[in-house]
Amino acid sequence: MAVVSLKINEPVHDTALIGTGDLTLRGSITAKPPELNQVPLYYRWYSSLFVAKKGRYSINETALTHPGNGLVTNLEIGTQVITLAASDRAGETDADLEAIQHGGMTGGSDGDGQCVVHVFIAHLLSPANGAEINQSEAILEARAPSLWGVTTDIPEVYAINPDYHPLNRIRYRWEFIPLGSPPGRSRMDFIPAIEEYEFDPEMDSELIRIRYRGPLPSGLIAGYTLRLHAEDNQEILGGDQVSVSVTVVP
Numbered sequence: 001m002a003v004v005s006l007k008i009n010e011p012v013h014d015t016a017l018i019g020t021g022d023l024t025l026r027g028s029i030t031a032k033p034p035e036l037n038q039v040p041l042y043y044r045w046y047s048s049l050f051v052a053k054k055g056r057y058s059i060n061e062t063a064l065t066h067p068g069n070g071l072v073t074n075l076e077i078g079t080q081v082i083t084l085a086a087s088d089r090a091g092e093t094d095a096d097l098e099a100i101q102h103g104g105m106t107g108g109s110d111g112d113g114q115c116v117v118h119v120f121i122a123h124l125l126s127p128a129n130g131a132e133i134n135q136s137e138a139i140l141e142a143r144a145p146s147l148w149g150v151t152t153d154i155p156e157v158y159a160i161n162p163d164y165h166p167l168n169r170i171r172y173r174w175e176f177i178p179l180g181s182p183p184g185r186s187r188m189d190f191i192p193a194i195e196e197y198e199f200d201p202e203m204d205s206e207l208i209r210i211r212y213r214g215p216l217p218s219g220l221i222a223g224y225t226l227r228l229h230a231e232d233n234q235e236i237l238g239g240d241q242v243s244v245s246v247t248v249v250p
Helices: 094-099
Strands: 005-010 015-020 023-030 043-048 071-073 078-087 103-107 115-120 124-126 129-132 138-143 149-151 159-160 170-178 187-188 199-200 207-214 223-233 239-248
Touching: 005 043, 005 103, 015 023, 015 071, 023 078, 115 223, 159 199
Parallel strands: 015 115, 129 239
Antiparallel strands: 005 023, 023 071, 043 078, 078 103, 078 115, 124 138, 138 207, 149 159, 170 187, 170 223, 199 207, 223 239
């Protein structure tokens, strides 16, 4: 097998996308053996959060004929590993994958070519604007990365994904900002631990969500602007935010 050496030019490792997943993927060939000069090569981009299915594993449905041809895509929320691969087969069927004789790849989560991207999108699903929420049994929901949780032996019960969270940079911070009377109340941040969230991928495939169900910090009462922050848990890359108005009742 002859190997072509590749480089990811865009995005750079640890790129942060704030409020959108729009991105152009672009690579280059850094070394190509002479025996491949007359061999057509095809290039595909992969994301660890891309929902693959049999016969379609890459972001681009049609293979590129050169890695420098920019691929415009929209990545979903979450930390994701990006890979660029080349092969001498244009398709992704089982027969194509078995027939590959030449190729190469770069990217991944470690090594010199690593490429990990973080998409921060604050998509608050519950409560709705103007809603009342119970201080002792609140429900807070936000859109979540598809790999946040994994199935368990118990139907419809999900556990924290041990493969995803060592790379994850997405943190959810619920900020309560006093609105109206009574005066003198303090702004309050609420940051549930990862283990306190339920993971719900079944409700809507387009709105995979996490759900906090439980008490809010003591002292919250009356009206607030509830601001959801989807932000960097290392407080370096920034984040996105969205707000609704709520009333907290006992």
